[in-house]
Amino acid sequence: MVSATREFQRARQGVGPHQHEEGGLTKAIEYYTSQVPSGTYLSLAVGSMGLSLALRLTGQKQAANFVGQWVPTILILGLYNKIVKVEGSE
Numbered sequence: 001m002v003s004a005t006r007e008f009q010r011a012r013q014g015v016g017p018h019q020h021e022e023g024g025l026t027k028a029i030e031y032y033t034s035q036v037p038s039g040t041y042l043s044l045a046v047g048s049m050g051l052s053l054a055l056r057l058t059g060q061k062q063a064a065n066f067v068g069q070w071v072p073t074i075l076i077l078g079l080y081n082k083i084v085k086v087e088g089s090e
Contacts, residue, residue, distance in 0.1 A: 030084050033077075038085070041078025045071045 022030075048070045055064035 033081050034085050036081060038078060038082050041074055041081060045074040045078070048074060
């Protein structure tokens with residue numbers, strides 16, 4: 001019981017800077033994706049919205065919904081890319 005309490009207290013303290021390092025795969029992905037211009041992600045998101053609208057107008061509701069769900073994922077990837085560019089990585 002005492003060890004569980006200690007673990008809980010450690011978890012509440014959070015992770016300090018440089019306490020854990022990124023893996024090699026993560027570093028490689030961040031290196032290559034940081035070379036992609038930020039506008040690319042925004043363009044892909046807007047393009048997905050347009051494609052979703054076009055599919056909807058042609059009566060392909062399920063395909064339109066599927067493509068429309070790409071938008072937030074693409075924007076989140078763009079945001080992550082931007083953060084890595086501005087803040088860097090470990």
